[in-house]
Amino acid sequence: MTTRLLMAVLMVTMLGAAAAREPYRPVDDEQVLLRLNDRQDPEVSEVWAARKAMRDAPGELSPALDFARRAIEAGRQRAEPRFMSYAEAAIAPWNDADPPLEVRVIRATLAQHRHDFEAALADLDAVLAEAPRHAQARLTRSVIRRVQGDPQAALRDCAALVGVASPLVASTCVADSASLGRQPDAALTLLQTAIERATQAPLAERRWAFTVRAEIAERLGRDDTERCFREALNLGHAERPDPYLLYAYADFLLEMQRPDEARALLLPHAALDGALLRLAIAETRLLPGQPGLKPALEARKNLIETRFDMSRRRGDTPHQRELARYLLEVEADPVAALPVALNNWAQQREPADALLVLKAAAGAGRREAARPVKDWLRDTGVQDQRITRHLAAP
Numbered sequence: 001m002t003t004r005l006l007m008a009v010l011m012v013t014m015l016g017a018a019a020a021r022e023p024y025r026p027v028d029d030e031q032v033l034l035r036l037n038d039r040q041d042p043e044v045s046e047v048w049a050a051r052k053a054m055r056d057a058p059g060e061l062s063p064a065l066d067f068a069r070r071a072i073e074a075g076r077q078r079a080e081p082r083f084m085s086y087a088e089a090a091i092a093p094w095n096d097a098d099p100p101l102e103v104r105v106i107r108a109t110l111a112q113h114r115h116d117f118e119a120a121l122a123d124l125d126a127v128l129a130e131a132p133r134h135a136q137a138r139l140t141r142s143v144i145r146r147v148q149g150d151p152q153a154a155l156r157d158c159a160a161l162v163g164v165a166s167p168l169v170a171s172t173c174v175a176d177s178a179s180l181g182r183q184p185d186a187a188l189t190l191l192q193t194a195i196e197r198a199t200q201a202p203l204a205e206r207r208w209a210f211t212v213r214a215e216i217a218e219r220l221g222r223d224d225t226e227r228c229f230r231e232a233l234n235l236g237h238a239e240r241p242d243p244y245l246l247y248a249y250a251d252f253l254l255e256m257q258r259p260d261e262a263r264a265l266l267l268p269h270a271a272l273d274g275a276l277l278r279l280a281i282a283e284t285r286l287l288p289g290q291p292g293l294k295p296a297l298e299a300r301k302n303l304i305e306t307r308f309d310m311s312r313r314r315g316d317t318p319h320q321r322e323l324a325r326y327l328l329e330v331e332a333d334p335v336a337a338l339p340v341a342l343n344n345w346a347q348q349r350e351p352a353d354a355l356l357v358l359k360a361a362a363g364a365g366r367r368e369a370a371r372p373v374k375d376w377l378r379d380t381g382v383q384d385q386r387i388t389r390h391l392a393a394p
Contacts, residue, residue, distance in 0.1 A: 047074045047083070054090060061100060064090045068106050072113075079243045079272045084113055101127050105137050115319065115347060117144050135165040142173055149349020149376055151180035168198035172209040179216040180351070182381035188216045207235045211245045218252055219351060221385030225252065239268070247274045251352070254278065255386055259285040273307055276300055277322055281329045301330065320344035324356055334363025342369065349376060351384045358390055 050067040057063045068087040075083030088110055094103045104123040111120035121144060127137040142157035158173035165173075171194035179187035195209050210232035217225040229249040236242050246269060253262035259282035266282070269275040283297040304326060321344045328337035338360040345357050354373045361370040377387065 044074050044078075047071055051086070059093070061094060061102075064093070065102050065106065072106070072109055075113075077240070077242065079274065084110055101131060101134070101137075105134070105140070108137070108140060112140060112144055117148060117347065120144055132160070133164050135161060135169075139165065139169065139173060142177060146177050146180065147348050147350055149380070151177045151380060151382075155181070166198075166201065166205060168194055168201045168205045168209055172205070172212050175216065176212045179212075179219065180380060180382050182383075184216060184220055184383050188213065188220065191216070203235060207232060207242060207245070210235055211242070211248065214252075215248060218255075219382075219384040219386070221388075241269070243269075243272055243274060246272075247278065250275070250278045250282075254281060254285075259283075270300075274322070276304055276307070277326060277330075280304060281325070284330050284332075304330075321348060321353060321356060324360065328356070328360050328363065334360045338364045338366060338369060345373065351382060351387065354382075355384070355387055355390060358387065362390075 047067070047070045050063070050070045054060075054063040054067045068090040071083045071087040071090065075081065075087070087106060091099075091103050091106050094100055095107065099107065104127050108120040108123035108127075111117070111123070121141065124137050124141040124144075127134055128141065131137070138157050138160050142154040142161075145151075145157065146154035154177040155174065158170065158177050161170040161173055164170070171191060175187040175191035175194070178184075178190070181187075191209060191213050195206070195213065198206065198209070201209075210228065214225060214228035214232050217228045222228075229245075229252060232245055233241055233249065236245065246265070250262045250266055253259070253265065263279060263282040263286065266275045266279045270279055280297060280300045283293045283300065287293050287297060308323065320340050324337045324340040324344055327333050327340060331337075338357075341353075341357045341360040345353055354377060357373045358370050361367050376382075
C-alpha cells in the first residue's frame with residue numbers, strides 16, 4: 001500500500017492522532033487564527049445576554065429556547081461547534097421522549113447540523129403532525145428533503161409556507177426547490193421578482209434569497225452569476241461574511257479555474273474549516289506555477305487532518321463531502337475519494353454531491369460507480385452546467 005493511500009485510509013477511518021502531528025504554524029500575515037474576547041463582540045453580545053437571562057430563570061423554558069436559538073445562529077455564522085453545544089445544553093432539561101414542540105424544533109435543527117437527518121425528520125414530522133402551520137419546522141424539513149435529493153417533497157413543504165412565512169421566505173424556499181426540477185429558469189424568475197418586491201425584508205431573509213439566486217444562476221451557467229454572488233456578499237459583514245455564502249462563491253471561482261482569486265477571497269477567513277479546505281484546493285492548483293506556496297499548503301494539510309481528528313474526538317462524523325473533496329482535490333487520490341463520495345451520496349444528494357461522485361468515479365476509472373447519480377439526474381431533471389461540462393469532457 002502506498003504512503004498516500006495509507007494516509008487516505010487512515011483519514012477515512014479517522015484513526016490518526018492529533019498529538020503525533022507537527023504544530024500548526026501560520027504562513028500568511030493576513031490569516032486569522034483565533035478571535036479573542038468574543039464576549040465583547042457586538043455580534044454575539046446578545047447571545048451572552050440571553051444566556052444570563054436563562055441562568056437567572058432556571059427551569060423556565062422560554063429563556064432557554066431564546067438562548068438556544070441565538071446560540072445556533074451564532075454557531076452557524078461563526079462556524080464554531082461550541083455554540084451548538086451551548087444550545088444542546090440549554091434544552092437538555094426538556095430533552096425527553098415527549099418534549100415541547102419548540103424543543104423538538106431546536107433538537108431537529110441540531111440533528112440537521114450533525115447530518116443526522118433521520119433524527120431531525122422524526123422530530124419535524126411530530127411537530128408538523130401537531131402544528132401543520134409551524135413555519136420553522138416546515139422550512140427546516142424542506143431543506144433536509146432538498147439536501148436528501150427529493151426536491152418535489154421539499155417543494156410541497158415550501159408551498160405550505162405561503163401565507164405562513166414571509167413572502168420572501170416562502171418564495172425563496174419554493175424557488176430553491178423548484179430550481180432542481182425541470183424549469184429552473186422559471187424558478188429564477190420567481191425569485192428575482194420576489195427580491196424586487198421585498199426591499200424592506202429583514203437582512204437575513206434578503207441575504208438568503210440573494211444566495212439562492214446566485215446558486216441557481218451558477219447551475220444555469222448564466223453570465224451574471226458572479227454579479228449575483230457579489231451582491232449577496234455585499235449584504236453581509238465584510239470582515240465576517242456568511243460562511244455558506246463565502247464557500248459557495250469560492251467554489252464558483254474554483255469551478256471557473258480562478259484559484260488565485262479564490263485564495264485571495266479565503267485568506268482572511270482561513271480559521272474556518274470550510275475556508276481551510278478550499279484554500280488547500282486553491283493552493284494545490286497554484287503550486288505548479290508557484291512552488292513557494294508549498295510550506296503554506298503543507299501546513300494547511302496538517303491542520304485539516306488535525307481538525308478531522310478533533311471532529312472524531314468530539315463524537316462527530318466528519319462531513320463526508322469535505323473529506324471526499326480533500327482526498328480528490330488535494331491528495332489527488334480518486335480511488336480513496338470514491339467510496340467516501342458514495343457514502344456521502346447515500347446521505348446528501350445535491351448537485352455538488354453528484355458532481356463529486358462523477359469526478360471521483362471518472363478519476364478512479366470506475367465510471368459505472370456513478371450510475372446511481374446518473375439515474376437521479378435523469379429522474380429529477382436537474383440542470384447544472386457544471387455537471388454538463390464534466391459529462392461532456394473526454
